[in-house]
Amino acid sequence: MRHLPTILSHEVRMLLVSPSTYVASVLFLLVMGVFFVGILDSYSAAPREISPACVFLQLFWVPVFFMVPLLTMKCLAEERRQGTIETLLTTPVTTTEIVLGKYGAAYLLYLLLWGSTGGFFYILHRFANDARFLDLGPLFGGYLFVALSGLLFIAVGVFASSLSRNQAVAGILAFTMLLLLIAGVRYLADVQALQADALQPVKAAVDYAQVFNHLDDFTRGIVDTRQILFYVSGTVLMLLFSILSVEAKLLHS
Amino acid sequence: MPESTAPAIAVSHLVKTYAGVTAVNDISFTVARGEILGFLGPNGAGKSTTMRILTGYLPATSGHAHVCGVPVATRGDEVKRLVGYMPENNPLPEDMRVSEYLYYRGRLKEMTRRKLGPRLDEVLEVCDLKRVRHRIIGKLSKGYRQRVGIAEAILAEPPVIIMDEPTIGLDPHQILIVRDLIASLRGRMTLIISSHILPEIEVTCDRVLIINSGRVVAQGTPAELRREILGHSSYELELAGDPDALAPVLATAEPSLQIAQVGAPDAHGFRAVRLTTPRDEELGETLMRALAADSRFRLRALSRSHPTLEDVFLAATRRSWDVVDKKAKEEGRMQNGESEPPKHP
Numbered sequence: 104m105r106h107l108p109t110i111l112s113h114e115v116r117m118l119l120v121s122p123s124t125y126v127a128s129v130l131f132l133l134v135m136g137v138f139f140v141g142i143l144d145s146y147s148a149a150p151r152e153i154s155p156a157c158v159f160l161q162l163f164w165v166p167v168f169f170m171v172p173l174l175t176m177k178c179l180a181e182e183r184r185q186g187t188i189e190t191l192l193t194t195p196v197t198t199t200e201i202v203l204g205k206y207g208a209a210y211l212l213y214l215l216l217w218g219s220t221g222g223f224f225y226i227l228h229r230f231a232n233d234a235r236f237l238d239l240g241p242l243f244g245g246y247l248f249v250a251l252s253g254l255l256f257i258a259v260g261v262f263a264s265s266l267s268r269n270q271a272v273a274g275i276l277a278f279t280m281l282l283l284l285i286a287g288v289r290y291l292a293d294v295q296a297l298q299a300d301a302l303q304p305v306k307a308a309v310d311y312a313q314v315f316n317h318l319d320d321f322t323r324g325i326v327d328t329r330q331i332l333f334y335v336s337g338t339v340l341m342l343l344f345s346i347l348s349v350e351a352k353l354l355h356s
Numbered sequence: 357m358p359e360s361t362a363p364a365i366a367v368s369h370l371v372k373t374y375a376g377v378t379a380v381n382d383i384s385f386t387v388a389r390g391e392i393l394g395f396l397g398p399n400g401a402g403k404s405t406t407m408r409i410l411t412g413y414l415p416a417t418s419g420h421a422h423v424c425g426v427p428v429a430t431r432g433d434e435v436k437r438l439v440g441y442m443p444e445n446n447p448l449p450e451d452m453r454v455s456e457y458l459y460y461r462g463r464l465k466e467m468t469r470r471k472l473g474p475r476l477d478e479v480l481e482v483c484d485l486k487r488v489r490h491r492i493i494g495k496l497s498k499g500y501r502q503r504v505g506i507a508e509a510i511l512a513e514p515p516v517i518i519m520d521e522p523t524i525g526l527d528p529h530q531i532l533i534v535r536d537l538i539a540s541l542r543g544r545m546t547l548i549i550s551s552h553i554l555p556e557i558e559v560t561c562d563r564v565l566i567i568n569s570g571r572v573v574a575q576g577t578p579a580e581l582r583r584e585i586l587g588h589s590s591y592e593l594e595l596a597g598d599p600d601a602l603a604p605v606l607a608t609a610e611p612s613l614q615i616a617q618v619g620a621p622d623a624h625g626f627r628a629v630r631l632t633t634p635r636d637e638e639l640g641e642t643l644m645r646a647l648a649a650d651s652r653f654r655l656r657a658l659s660r661s662h663p664t665l666e667d668v669f670l671a672a673t674r675r676s677w678d679v680v681d682k683k684a685k686e687e688g689r690m691q692n693g694e695s696e697p698p699k700h701p
Contacts, residue, residue: 109463121451186447190508193411193441194464195433354415355375 106196110204114178118212127173131166131216138162139223154238156224157322160245161315164285166216167256168278174212175260176274178205179349183268192353202261202345210257217249241322248321252314255334256281258341265348288312362425364389364516364546365410370419372405372570379405381570382419387563389515390543394561395550396669402570403550404444407518410548411441423516437466440509444520446502450494454485454504457493458511465512475511482540483507484533499530506537510545517541518548523556535560554666568673581668583636590616590632590661591643596625597653605653606631609646610639626656 118124142158145151151158179202182188191201228237263277264270288309291297297306310316317330365387372380380402387393395403408414410421412432421428423435449457455476462472480486483503488496493504502525509517522538523531531553538560541547551557557564558578566574566581574581591613595602599618606613612633619628633639640660647655 105466106464109460113460117449117451185449186443186445187449189408189413189443190441190447190461191464193413193436193439193443194461195436195466196464353413 104200106194106200107204107207110196110200111207114204114208115211118208123173124212127170128216128219131170132219135159135162135166135220136223138165139220143227154241155227156238156242156245159220159223160241160249160322161318163249163252163318164314167252167285168281170213170216171256171260171281172263172274172277174209175257175264175277176270177264178209178261179264179345180268180270180273183352184270188349198346198349202265202342202349206257206261206342206345209261210253213253213257214250217246217253221246240324244321244324244326245318247326248318251321251331251334252317255284255337255341258338258345259284262341262345262348265345265352284312285314289315362422363387364391364424365393365548366420366422366425367406367410368420370406370409370421371417372402372409372414373417378570380409380416383567383570383572385565385572385575387546387548389546391563392538392542392547392549392561394557394564395548395567396554396557396564397550397567398673401567403567404520406567407441407520407548407550408443410435410518411439412436413441438514438516440512440514440517442505442509442517442519442522446505448493448501448504450492452493453490454493454496455480455489457504458507461508462511467512475513479507479511482510482537498525499527502526502530503534506534510541514545516546516548520550521552522549523551523553531556554669566669566672574668574672578668581672588632588634589636589639590630591640592657592659592661593629593631593643593647593655594626594657595629595647595653595655596621596627599627599629601652602629605646605650606643609642610635613639613643626654630661 139155139159142155146155179188182191182201188201192198224237224242259280260277263280264273266276267273291309292306292313296302297309311329312333317327317333320327320330363386365385367386368384370380370383371378379400383402383406385393395407397403405414409416410423410428412428412435415429423438426434426438428435452460458476458479459472462476463469467475480489483506485500485503485507488500491500493501496504502522506519506522509519523534526534535556538547538549549557549561561578563577564575564581565572574584576584599615603615606615610633612635613631614633615629616632617628617630621627631643638660640658644655644658647653647658
């Protein structure tokens with residue numbers, strides 16, 4: 104693991120000098136800003152029960168679907184396409200270090216992007232001067248959820264990138280996997296066939312993996328270790344698969 | 357074998373198959389420390405695959421490979437510290453600056469920051485990259501990119517350097533620079549270079565290994581290979597006179613001389629004649645005296661032709677396996693006595 108800091112700092116540096124990072128960040132902030140303004144508009148029209156932070160963070164899936172594939176599709180696919188993975192793997196660096204380094208850099212950037220949306224709440228607090236708008240509990244819970252679920256989402260993206268040497272394919276693959284994870288599981292929960300008694304364990308598993316329910320719990324201030332375990336174990340699994348995928352591609356290259 | 361005295365590279369019975377295709381088929385060879393070995397072979401002969409196995413990037417299907425006495429298969433991590441490798445097509449990241457890239461690679465190769473700074477300057481100087489050190493690699497010309505790859509391979513001063521076609525795509529001036537660079541490493545590091553440019557190999561390498569279809573066809577110094585593969589010396593004459601009368605004259609001068617080829621006469625009645633002999637000594641003077649003494653012939657030119665490595669290469673890759681096997685069996689060993697004869701399945 105002694106090469107991990109070298110690779111991580113290199114990857115972060117490469118992300119920071121790349122123009123695509125800035126384009127993506129601007130678009131992300133633009134989209135999230137529009138949402139935020141829309142939410143504030145609806146709040147000014149009629150009073151609501153829940154805080155604007157909850158409504159805002161409930162839209163977390165929009166940037167996840169688009170930002171995560173954009174951030175991660177390049178990381179391993181590009182190395183393989185350019186052939187630089189060969190020079191990388193002929194230094195005393197392990198596959199684990201490479202995958203973790205790239206994953207770490209993408210995750211840090213993801214956190215940075217989400218962290219910058221905290222500015223919206225600061226502006227709201229500064230200019231509205233209304234404590235009701237800024238409920239710190241749901242805000243911290245929500246951001247904690249974003250940070251935790253980001254672990255898994257980015258890992259899914261890295262895994263998709265390890266499967267193909269084509270960036271576009273990796274990106275679409277990541278989008279599809281995230282769609283299945285977030286929307287597909289939610290849809291499954293409502294499927295009639297699963298309501299039967301015999302399928303109770305399946306139903307329980309599907310309910311356990313409901314990303315939207317996790318968000319609700321977190322914004323309500325419930326930090327459930329089972330949910331933390333869900334994201335952490337999913338992340339570990341995805342990263343293991345990525346490492347295996349990179350190594351398997353070498354064996355069969 | 358102790359690691360300090362082991363040969364730089366020892367490969368025995370190496371086999372690599374990809375999905376049913378045998379890329380490397382029972383290759384054995386050794387490279388002594390400080391030696392420069394040239395790897396020759398047509399496309400798809402297994403050169404790159406052998407090199408990749410030696411760097412620990414690809415696992416071999418069977419056989420053994422040792423770098424400085426360290427087995428590649430079981431102690432790949434150590435081998436990677438001993439080898440500087442420049443892959444085929446020289447892949448480089450497009451969006452990094454030259455010095456930035458070399459610094460990053462140096463850190464990955466476990467060089468300390470204090471050592472890396474001066475070494476970086478030295479390598480940039482040696483590879484003539486000083487002027488472009490702050491340029492972005494993606495915008496460099498092919499020659500510069502190639503030199504960045506070479507600089508990267510020698511950066512950590514590993515005992516063994518493996519370069520897959522380092523001079524491909526370079527102009528003659530740059531080839532000279534690379535040649536000097538390789539010459540400056542002679543004795544200090546062990547080099548394996550693969551190339552299609554045969555004169556290049558002939559000038560820079562101590563020993564040549566010719567492989568074809570995954571097997572070693574021939575190995576030895578360029579001079580040994582000429583003798584072994586072509587098996588004869590040849591003389592080019594320009595001669596006026598009756599070619600039919602030539603044979604008896606030659607027989608009296610030197611019985612082993614054979615007429616290989618007789619050309620058509622030119623405007624002055626001279627024709628090009630090629631003679632071959634299995635003998636190795638210089639026969640030019642004997643030949644010239646014999647022909648000058650005979651009034652039927654007028655001799656205009658005589659030269660001993662030096663077969664290039666190209667001839668050797670073409671002859672070696674064309675030879676059928678049976679010839680190689682028969683010859684190896686007769687001799688009981690290949691030219692250098694360092695490796696075993698190729699086995700025929």
